Amino acid sequence: MIFFIGVFVLVPWLIEMSGRWDYYYTLTSVALLSIASAGVWLTFYIGRINIGQGAYALAGGYLSAVLVTQYEVSFWLTIPLAGLFCAVLSMLIGLPILRLKGVYFAMITLVLTEVAKLTALALPITNGAKGIVSIPLPGELSVFGMTIIPDFSTLENVKLAFYYLAVTLMVICFAGMYRLVNSRMGHLCRSLQQNEELASSIGVNITTLRITAYAISSFLGGVGGSIFVAISQSIYPTSFQVADSINFMLNVFVGGLGYVFGPMLGTVVIYFGWDLLFQTGKFQLLIYSSILILLMLTVPNGLLSLRLFKWNKEKK
Amino acid sequence: MSSENIVMEQVLVNGLYLGMQYALIALGLTLIFALMNVLNFAHGQLYVVGGFITYIIYGKLGLPFFVAIVASGVTLGLVGAVIEKFLFRPVIRKSVREESTMLLAAAIAFFLDAIILLLFGEKQRGVPKILDGVMNLDFVVIMPYDRILIAALAGSAVVTFILFMQYSKPGRAMRALAQDRIAAQLMGVNVDRYSMIGFALGAMLAGVAGGLLVSIVGVNSGIGGPVSIKAFMMVMIGGAGVISGAIAGGFILGMLESIGLTVLVAYGDLTYLVIFVSLMIFLSIRPQGLMGKPWG
Amino acid sequence: MSALLEVKSVTKKFGGLTANKDISFTVQEKEILSVIGPNGAGKSTLFKMISSFLRTTSGEVLFKGERISNLAPHIVARRGVVRTFQETTIFKSMTVRENVVIAHHLRSKTNLLGFYVGSRRAHTDETEFRRSADEILEFLNLSEISGELASTLPQGHLRALGIAIGLATDPKILLLDEPFAGMNHDETMRTVELVSGVRDRGVTVLLVEHDMPAVMKISDRIVVLNFGEKIAEGTPQQIQQNEQVIEAYLGSEDDSIGL
Numbered sequence: 001m002i003f004f005i006g007v008f009v010l011v012p013w014l015i016e017m018s019g020r021w022d023y024y025y026t027l028t029s030v031a032l033l034s035i036a037s038a039g040v041w042l043t044f045y046i047g048r049i050n051i052g053q054g055a056y057a058l059a060g061g062y063l064s065a066v067l068v069t070q071y072e073v074s075f076w077l078t079i080p081l082a083g084l085f086c087a088v089l090s091m092l093i094g095l096p097i098l099r100l101k102g103v104y105f106a107m108i109t110l111v112l113t114e115v116a117k118l119t120a121l122a123l124p125i126t127n128g129a130k131g132i133v134s135i136p137l138p139g140e141l142s143v144f145g146m147t148i149i150p151d152f153s154t155l156e157n158v159k160l161a162f163y164y165l166a167v168t169l170m171v172i173c174f175a176g177m178y179r180l181v182n183s184r185m186g187h188l189c190r191s192l193q194q195n196e197e198l199a200s201s202i203g204v205n206i207t208t209l210r211i212t213a214y215a216i217s218s219f220l221g222g223v224g225g226s227i228f229v230a231i232s233q234s235i236y237p238t239s240f241q242v243a244d245s246i247n248f249m250l251n252v253f254v255g256g257l258g259y260v261f262g263p264m265l266g267t268v269v270i271y272f273g274w275d276l277l278f279q280t281g282k283f284q285l286l287i288y289s290s291i292l293i294l295l296m297l298t299v300p301n302g303l304l305s306l307r308l309f310k311w312n313k314e315k316k
Numbered sequence: 317m318s319s320e321n322i323v324m325e326q327v328l329v330n331g332l333y334l335g336m337q338y339a340l341i342a343l344g345l346t347l348i349f350a351l352m353n354v355l356n357f358a359h360g361q362l363y364v365v366g367g368f369i370t371y372i373i374y375g376k377l378g379l380p381f382f383v384a385i386v387a388s389g390v391t392l393g394l395v396g397a398v399i400e401k402f403l404f405r406p407v408i409r410k411s412v413r414e415e416s417t418m419l420l421a422a423a424i425a426f427f428l429d430a431i432i433l434l435l436f437g438e439k440q441r442g443v444p445k446i447l448d449g450v451m452n453l454d455f456v457v458i459m460p461y462d463r464i465l466i467a468a469l470a471g472s473a474v475v476t477f478i479l480f481m482q483y484s485k486p487g488r489a490m491r492a493l494a495q496d497r498i499a500a501q502l503m504g505v506n507v508d509r510y511s512m513i514g515f516a517l518g519a520m521l522a523g524v525a526g527g528l529l530v531s532i533v534g535v536n537s538g539i540g541g542p543v544s545i546k547a548f549m550m551v552m553i554g555g556a557g558v559i560s561g562a563i564a565g566g567f568i569l570g571m572l573e574s575i576g577l578t579v580l581v582a583y584g585d586l587t588y589l590v591i592f593v594s595l596m597i598f599l600s601i602r603p604q605g606l607m608g609k610p611w612g
Numbered sequence: 613m614s615a616l617l618e619v620k621s622v623t624k625k626f627g628g629l630t631a632n633k634d635i636s637f638t639v640q641e642k643e644i645l646s647v648i649g650p651n652g653a654g655k656s657t658l659f660k661m662i663s664s665f666l667r668t669t670s671g672e673v674l675f676k677g678e679r680i681s682n683l684a685p686h687i688v689a690r691r692g693v694v695r696t697f698q699e700t701t702i703f704k705s706m707t708v709r710e711n712v713v714i715a716h717h718l719r720s721k722t723n724l725l726g727f728y729v730g731s732r733r734a735h736t737d738e739t740e741f742r743r744s745a746d747e748i749l750e751f752l753n754l755s756e757i758s759g760e761l762a763s764t765l766p767q768g769h770l771r772a773l774g775i776a777i778g779l780a781t782d783p784k785i786l787l788l789d790e791p792f793a794g795m796n797h798d799e800t801m802r803t804v805e806l807v808s809g810v811r812d813r814g815v816t817v818l819l820v821e822h823d824m825p826a827v828m829k830i831s832d833r834i835v836v837l838n839f840g841e842k843i844a845e846g847t848p849q850q851i852q853q854n855e856q857v858i859e860a861y862l863g864s865e866d867d868s869i870g871l
Contacts, residue, residue, distance in 0.1 A: 049415055096600030103355045104556065106418060107548040108599065114545045115592040122586045184720070184738070191714050194703040201663070201697070202781050203689035203718035242541050246357075246422050253419055282434065289426035296407055296420040 012160060024159035028231060030271045031166035032224045035173045037251040037263035039220035042177065044257050045186075046213045047193035049102065052109030053221045054245035055116035056086040060222025061229040061239060065132040066125055068230075075138040076149070079226050086222030087215040094214040098207075113245040120237035131236035138230055162231050169227070173220060174264060180216075181260045189213055250292070327578050328571070329457050335570030336470045337529055341543065342550035342562035343477060344521030350494035350557035351514040353414065354404060357421040360543030361428035362519050366392050366526025367535030368436050374531075375443035381531065385469070388527030389520045396519025399424060400512045425540065432537045442534035466528050473524055474563065477517075481559065490514050494557065549595060555608020564606055614677065616641045616816055617662070617693070617785055622671035622681070624657050631657040633840045634671070639785065644807065644817040646827045649837035650860060656789070658837070659820045663695035663787055664688040675785070690718060692784030696774040698793060704763040708773055711762055712748055715780035716741035745780060751813075752776050752806060768799045775806060779815070786810060788819035792826045800826050824861075828852065836860070 011027065036053050043050035060082035067073040067081065097108050120126045137152040155161050180186050191199045192209055200206045229235045247270065255266025273291070277284045345359045356362075366388040374384035407420050447462040481487035489510050492500040501507050526535065550569045554561025569591070576587030599605070615638035624632040632654045639645045649655050660666035662673050664685045673681040680688045689695075703711050720737045749755050752772045757765065762773060771791060778786050791807060792800045804826055811817050821827050827834060828848045836844040836851060838860040844851055851857055 049418065093596065096596050099600065100603050102414060103349070103353070103418070104552065104599075104603070106355060107552055107556075108596070111545055111549055111552075111592060111595075114542065115589055118588045119586075122589065184717075187710075187714050188717065190706070191703055191717075194705060195701055197665070197685075198697060198701050198703065198777070200685040201665075201689055201695050202715045202777060203686050203694075205684070205686045207684070242545070243426075250419065250422070253415070283430075285426060285430035286434065289423050289430055292423035293403065293420065293427060296416065296423060297403070 012163070024163045025231075026271070026275060028159070028163045028166040029228075030267050031163075031170040032228055032231075033248070033251065033271065034264045034267035035166075035170055036221045036224035037248050037255075037267050038173055038177050039217035039224075040248045041252045041255075041257070041260070041263045042180075042189075042213050042217045042220075044252055045181070045193060046189045046210055047101070047196070048098065048210075048214075049106040049249070050109050050214075050217065051106050051242075051245045051249050052112040053217070053248040054113040054240040054242065055109075056090060056218040056221030057225030057228070057244070058113075058116045058120060058235075058237070058240040059089060060086050060225035061235045062120060062126050062132070063222070064226035065135050065229050065235045069132055069135055070125075074141070075136075075230055076141040079223055082222040082226035083219040084222075086218040086225075090215050090218030091211055094211050095207075098210045098214060110242060110245065113240075113242050117237045117241050126237070129237060131234060131239075133234040135229060135233045135235070137233070162227075166227060169223065170264070173223075174261060178260050185209075254295075325457050327574050329459060331571035331574035332567070333459070333463055333467045333570070334574055335567030336467045336474070337525060337566075338546065338550055338570045339474055339563040339566030340470045340521055340525040340528075341547050342554070342566045343474065343559065344518035344525075345544075345547045346551050346554075346557055346559065346562040347490075347521070348515055348518040349551065350559075351490060352400075352404065352408070352417075352511055354408075354417045355421060355548075356518070357418070357544055358399075358425040358428055358540075359518075359522055359547050360545070361425050361432065361540035362392055362395070362522035363526040363543050364432055364535060364537065364540045365395070365428065366523030367530040368432065368441070368526075369523070370527035370530045371441050371443055371535060374446075375441070381446045385524060385527045388523040392523025392526075393516040393520035395523075397512050397516040399519070400515035404515070405508065405511070425544070429537070429540055432540070436537055438537055440534050440536040441530070443531055446531050463532060466532055470525070470528055473521070473528075477521065478559065486510065486513055549591070552599065552605055553595065555605030558605075558607045561605055561607035615639060616676065617818065618674040618677075619658075619662065620672050620674065622658065622661055622673065623669045624654075624661060624666065625669045631840050632661070632837075635837070635842050636671075637835045637842065637845055639816060639818050642811065642814065642816055643832040644811050644819070644830055645833050645835065646831040647818070647820045647835045647837060648822060648824065648827055651822065652839075653837040654840040655820045655822070655837055657840075659695070659787060659789055662818070663693065665695070689781060689783075692782075693787065694778050694781045694783035694785075695787040696778045696789055696791070698774075698789055700770075702762045702770060702773055702777070704761075706762055707759055708754055708762055708765070708769075708776075709742075709745055709749065709758040711773060712745040712776050712780045713741050715777040716744060718781045719744075741780075748776050748779050751779075751809065767794065768802070771795075771803060772806060775810065779810065779813075783815055785816040785818060788817060788821075790821050791819055792821055792823040795823075804830050 036057050039056075040050045040053045063082045063085045064075065064078035067078045068075050073081075093112065097105065097112075100108060121128055126132070137158065138149075139153075140151040141149040149165075152158055152161055181189075188199070188204055188209055191202075191204060192206055192213075196206050225240065228239070232239075251266035251270050252263050253266065254269055255262030255264065274284070274288060277287050280287055341359070341363060344362075345356055348354055348356045348359075369388040369391055370381075370384040373379050373387050374381045403420060403424065404417060407416055411417070445462055447460075447465055449461045451457075451459045451461060451464060481491060489500070489505045490513070492503060492505055493507060493510050493514070497507065529535075546569065550565035551562055552565070553568050554563070554565030572591050572594075573587060576590060580586050580590065617639040619635060619637050621634045621636050622632055623630070623634055635658060637645075647655055647658060657666065661668050661681060664681060664683050664687075667682045671681075672679050675688075675691055675693055678691075680691060680693055703714065706714070716737075719741070746755070746758070749758050752775060754769065754772055754776060757769060762770075765773065775786075775788070775791070778788075788807065791803055795803065800823060807817060807819070807830055819827075819830075828851075831848055833845065833847055834851045835842060836854070836857050838856075843856045843860060844854045846854070
């Protein structure tokens with residue numbers, strides 16, 4: 001509850017007070033990236049190292065962009081469509097590659113990210129390296145003539161609108177994830193993570209469960225990507241690439257693998273860290289990566305290893 | 317002779333030439349993987365550093381090409397040893413899951429990317445041709461001499477490496493280590509020392525490959541990631557951690573690329589999509605790659 | 613009376629190597645049947661084929677007259693043919709009780725969506741599973757350690773936990789993979805009692821083992837493999853007097869036959 005008031009009331013109020021409008025964009029990005037990261041987290045939860053989320057974010061983004069610009073589909077409809085498209089795509093791709101484990105799965109998902117970029121460059125519908133630009137802002141969403149969300153271009157503060165959109169979706173996403181992890185399906189996912197052979201010997205259909213989890217993961221990637229496109233009003237083959245896929249993985253790691261809200265925490269830490277370093281100019285990447293290396297040297301098991309320890313003690 | 321024939325033979329020669337380079341890159345990656353179970357994301361970046369060293373020594377300072385290649389190899393060997401001793405070793409010791417090393421490797425890749433960018437900028441760099449002239453076999457196969465030389469050098473590096481692994485004492489120790497870390501330890505193999513040597517050797521191979529290729533395709537600071545990805549593909553085709561697999565993977569990818577770029581040229585650059593889809597189908601039938609041990 | 617499980621001329625080849633050659637036998641309801649043989653006789657290959665963790669090269673395995681070989685392992689488990697593993701295969705970072713509760717998965721009638729939304733049936737299932745898990749833990753003398761993390765258990769308890777996981781799936785026939793391997797005499801005797809108890813619950817048991825004294829004590833019937841082929845089948849008494857069996861065991865260097 002505190003969290004709700006915090007993100008929906010307190011944060012906008014603070015931003016109004018400080019006049020730092022750019023923070024809306026930052027926070028919106030954090031919310032969207034944490035949705036995609038939540039997907040990555042779920043694949044980790046079934047015991048797979050997923051470095052391919054960039055591919056689905058890109059696919060979802062392109063699907064939304066193409067539908068909005070070329071077929072005049074409402075943006076609001078393209079959000080679930082992008083998610084579903086990515087889910088179906090990931091089922092096709094997942095069927096063979098989910099049989100791989102550990103480093104092998106990691107490698108092939110990384111390759112997948114690169115392939116998504118090359119595909120976007122090669123296909124005519126994605127318009128190659130030039131990308132798709134000047135995508136209109138989201139229009140009105142109305143059900144039975146009732147306006148639920150007004151046309152974004154009529155709003156005086158589009159940034160705030162996107163912020164609310166992203167944060168709402170983030171809340172829904174993490175509520176759903178929380179439910180999932182604490183449901184029996186979550187327990188089954190955990191059984192999969194720990195031992196697939198044993199899971200199948202107690203009658204768990206590991207293929208279906210793996211694919212379901214991967215599809216949900218990719219769904220979230222597609223949703224995140226589609227909204228990102230609406231905010232930047234453009235998409236290029238390089239909008240999501242290997243570095244982004246690695247960053248999604250980093251978010252999950254930094255936040256912690258055992259904790260469902262970990263990806264959110266990790267995204268906040270990493271994104272703000274990266275943003276703060278912006279002032280260091282061309283040394284940004286150098287300092288950022290040095291900090292990462294130092295982090296790995298000092299807490300190789302993730303920030304969560306500190307956090308989880310405390311949390312466990314509280315529980316007792 | 318029909319025109320199609322001419323194309324195909326040229327394509328095969330190009331494929332062999334590419335495969336030779338690729339095998340050299342994949343070998344280093346697979347060696348590091350076999351010894352330490354580390355997926356070295358930074359492999360492409362090591363390759364780029366090697367390229368820039370040769371660019372400076374041969375291209376800028378005007379010293380002989382051979383000196384530049386040796387310098388690339390030696391420097392990268394040292395870099396590899398340092399990375400293993402001061403970064404991977406402590407992390408492997410302390411961490412509880414294999415993903416940690418993967419993250420560390422990703423962070424090192426970012427770090428090297430940043431260094432490369434700061435030192436060398438974004439521009440594409442090339443060096444003067446090391447050999448002029450073109451070998452022309454009745455217009456069936458046309459091959460510039462410099463490419464032939466580079467392929468030969470790469471080939472001899474691969475052969476030297478295999479002989480080293482097969483017959484030298486460190487080579488044997490490393491093979492024992494790759495097969496069973498604990499058994500090797502019991503047999504008295506100094507695991508720390510040979511892990512370091514292995515990592516250094518893997519990095520050296522990447523450096524030599526970068527140095528050799530700078531004379532043909534040049535180098536720029538952004539290609540580290542894509543090179544790593546190609547190396548991953550080769551390793552997966554051949555089977556991770558297997559030397560013969562890496563070589564086979566290198567040649568197969570080189571050949572596929574060469575054929576794909578010729579045949580699919582009309583459809584835009586879809587080669588990699590096709591290669592990836594084939595790789596996926598292949599892996600679903602044979603998850604351990606051509607020559608790998610079944611995982612589990 | 614037809615057999616519960618029927619192995620019909622099953623053969624397995626790995627490349628040029630024949631691991632199992634034309635093996636046939638049947639398991640009757642409520643009996644304990646052991647498959648024994650020296651190391652490398654093809655016991656574990658056969659075991660994996662019966663539980664469908666490996667495909668057969670030829671031949672088939674029937675359960676209640678229906679083919680179960682070459683299906684997915686989880687489908688075979690759903691039919692009631694459930695295997696256990698040797699000690700390392702458990703859900704390591706769950707508690708003992710969680711291990712057994714999750715293994716009740718098969719008894720649940722809800723689908724994935726039901727699991728997710730937490731339908732009423734999923735809820736009553738869950739309560740029932742906890743009760744049943746506690747009963748199984750009690751039965752296997754694991755009650756005191758039900759809250760401990762599975763990864764911290766000693767070997768004897770791990771073996772019992774493996775059996776508990778198997779029982780939780782409500783199997784018709786339980787396949788035990790070397791349940792006595794690496795145990796000392798006392799532990800073996802305790803486990804022998806557990807396995808007899810499992811049969812007394814109405815579960816048929818097929819086990820693969822090379823601890824001869826334990827097998828002789830527990831089995832109703834025994835099938836002996838050597839070099840991938842069945843060389844004998846019969847009651848413990850018959851097996852003890854079988855010339856071929858004695859030869860097979862004396863021929864292999866250090867496997868004690870325990871006669």
